[in-house]
Amino acid sequence: MITRDSLALGTAYEAPAGEIEKSIAGAFAEVFELDLVGVNDEFFDIGGDSLRGEVLSGLISERTKRDFQISDLIEHTTPRQIARFLGGQSKPAGQTGRPPIxxxxxxxxxxxxxxxxxxxxxxxxxxxxxxxxxxxxxxxxxxxxxxxxxxxxxxxxxxxxxxxxxxxxxxxxxxxxxxxxxxxxxxxxxxxxxxxxxxxxESRPVNVKRELKKKARKKGREPSKLWVNAQLLFHRIGAFANSMMRKNSSADLERFRERLLLKEQRGRxxxxxxxxxxxxxxxxxxxxxxxxxxxxxxxxxxxxxxxxxxxxxxxxxxxxxxxxxxxxxxxxxxxxxxxxxxxxxxxxxxxxxxxxxxxxxxxxxxxx
The missing domain is CATH 3.40.50.1820 (Alpha/Beta hydrolase fold, catalytic domain)
Structure with a gap:
């Protein structure tokens, strides 16, 4: 458990008021492993990133029974701002008549x-x-x-x-x-x-010829045109074989799952x-x-x-x-x-x- 005081935040601590603010502040504290979180503490100031944003948004949605997407943290970054947003008290964006991006x-x-x-x-x-x-x-x-x-x-x-x-x-x-x-x-x-x-x-090079030349030069040799053309032919044959095998893509899907799980195990x-x-x-x-x-x-x-x-x-x-x-x-x-x-x-x-x-x-x- 990390103490809030150790973060040296520029915002004074203010305790949450009301059930929604308490629930959201509690979700913040759980995700960031903090002893407490104030209603004006900013998500990014206390170490927020994309992965924590994903976990936090899901936890807030679960505990408040209201939809809060990951991207909502772009506009609403503190427990109080999120509580007001979920309560319908936030002003809608786009007041100047600009088309949305x-x-x-x-x-x-x-x-x-x-x-x-x-x-x-x-x-x-x-x-x-x-x-x-x-x-x-x-x-x-x-x-x-x-x-x-x-x-x-x-x-x-x-x-x-x-x-x-x-x-x-x-x-x-x-x-x-x-x-x-x-x-x-x-x-x-x-x-x-x-x-x-x-x-x-990933797994589909943007420019195969460039990648082949780069690998050859890393090994200390200048690739000849004949060598590059031969390697391109082998690559095309392999790509064709892979495309035929991908009619059943369950192996690819499992490979992606395993890769993502490995990243999760390394993260907090x-x-x-x-x-x-x-x-x-x-x-x-x-x-x-x-x-x-x-x-x-x-x-x-x-x-x-x-x-x-x-x-x-x-x-x-x-x-x-x-x-x-x-x-x-x-x-x-x-x-x-x-x-x-x-x-x-x-x-x-x-x-x-x-x-x-x-x-x-x-x-x-x-x-x-």
Whole structure:
């Protein structure tokens, strides 16, 4: 057990008042292993992160019998704020008439960026963050198309008309592209798409030729063209064999479950079994996804750690790349948020574009 005094918080302790505040503060104390938590103690100040956010949100929902999603911690970070939110006393976001920004998570199945990310957006900007179905019980899905369909239904219900703005974190780009295709089929095309340093799922290299050359150079030899072509052939044969074997994907699913369980054993916050299963199914779905193309305006925020061209240039003829991130983790900081806001604001301010025949594939920039 850790004492609250040892954290040297800048907030004075105030005891919870009422059953809901006591229940929420107790959930905080249990998750963070603290002797007590005050009603004004901030989630991130006492060591909050994505994994603890997942456990805490589930515990709050269970004890208060009210739905509290992981992403709700973006706007409501103290026991008192959460109690008011669950009691319907919080003011709704989006008071300036701005269209909401719909955020698609990465491989975790949820997104919980730090306060600096939220604070970098314009005042009144609503962020609608999707949460993976099944992560806290209920039905989980094995196909990206089904996950995207759930999100599209939520988007249309929440925002029945107006320009649609979507951003995705990392491998969530595959879900966002599928959503864009489904929305276009419904007559609600995406007005602007932003991909935050996207990648393809683990076990499927973004650029096989580049990876082969990198491995050879690490061993101290310069790969010849003949050697690279031979290795590519072996890779294609192996990929084909794997695709044939994946008709029964139970082994892949079990492998993802075991990997997630191993990570849980190393961490302090423990996710429930249903979360492990839903996230394993998400990773399998992403691995088997064939990326959709997108004909609308799309901007990609890139870091040096990812390849901003493959396969994105081939899928999105009007792609613009902005090399504004120093590292991949910047996607959930103020840097990524400010550039994202400027892109969406510019898209809303611009007149509806005439459909061009085909724009250049990549327009690299050094600033948003």
């Amino acid at each position: 719909f955020l698609v998570h990465g491989r975790l199945g949820y997104t919980l960026p730090k306060p600096e990310f939220r604070q970098a957006f314009a005042g009144g900007q609503e962020l609608f963050v999707f949460e993976l179905p099944g992560i806290r019980g209920g039905r989980a899905f094995d196909r990206t198309e089904d996950i995207a369909a759930v999100y599209v239904a939520k988007l249309v219900e929440h925002y029945p008309q107006g320009p649609i703005l979507i951003a995705s974190f990392c491998v969530g780009a595959l879900i966002a592209l599928e959503m864009a295709a489904q929305l276009a089929a419904k007559g609600r095309p995406v007005a602007q798409l932003v991909l935050l340093d996207p990648s393809l799922p 916050a423990k996710s429930p079994a249903e979360s492990i299963d839903a996230r394993a199914r998400l990773q399998l779905a992403l691995l088997q996804t064939r990326p959709q193309g997108f004909e609308g305006p799309v901007d990609l925020l890139a870091s040096p750690e990812r390849d901003p061209t493959e396969p994105w240039v081939r899928l999105m003829p009007h792609l613009r790349v902005h090399k504004v991130l120093q590292k991949h983790s910047d996607i959930s900081t103020a840097v990524g948020a400010r550039v994202m806001q400027s892109i969406f604001d510019a898209a809303l301010a611009a007149p509806p574009p005439a459909r061009p025949e085909r724009a250049p594939s990549v327009a690299a920039s050094s600033a948003g």
